Amino acid sequence: MPRAAKSCRKPDCPHTQPCPIPGHQVKAWEGSTRRSRLPKGWDKIRKRILERDPICSICGNALSTVCDHKVAGDDHSDANLQGICSDCDKAKSSREGREARNGAA
Numbered sequence: 001m002p003r004a005a006k007s008c009r010k011p012d013c014p015h016t017q018p019c020p021i022p023g024h025q026v027k028a029w030e031g032s033t034r035r036s037r038l039p040k041g042w043d044k045i046r047k048r049i050l051e052r053d054p055i056c057s058i059c060g061n062a063l064s065t066v067c068d069h070k071v072a073g074d075d076h077s078d079a080n081l082q083g084i085c086s087d088c089d090k091a092k093s094s095r096e097g098r099e100a101r102n103g104a105a
Contacts (some may be wrong), residue, residue, distance in 0.1 A: 039076050053083030062087065072096060 018025055028104040039045065046067040056062045064083030071080055084092070 001049075037074055042076075045076065045081070048082045049078065049081045052078075054081075056085040056088055057082040058084050058088040058092070065089075068092065 006017045006028050007013075008017060008021075008024050009017045010019070010021075010024045013019060013021065013024055015021065015024070048065050049067045053064050057068075062085035065086050066084050066089040068082050068084045068089060069075065069080055072080055
């Protein structure tokens with residue numbers, strides 16, 4: 001069953017998302033609390049993980065540019081972090097979002 005179109009985020013705008021009016025588009029991760037839940041010193045942790053995993057831990061072909069949580073959540077231990085490339089990050093994030101919407105684990 002197709003999803004109903006979401007209304008524009010600006011009050012009184014007649015469009016649905018994606019709205020064609022500049023400034024009305026929903027920003028990626030809008031409303032997310034993710035950044036506030038990262039540990040103190042996250043930039044240093046991220047740098048250390050990317051130095052530890054210079055090549056993408058998923059595809060093994062590209063340079064790591066993203067510090068990824070293997071298991072989603074707030075476990076920021078080195079064992080749960082991996083360096084991955086942006087293409088693998090996009091694919092993994094898309095898959096996780098799809099699974100969350102479908103109620104899969």
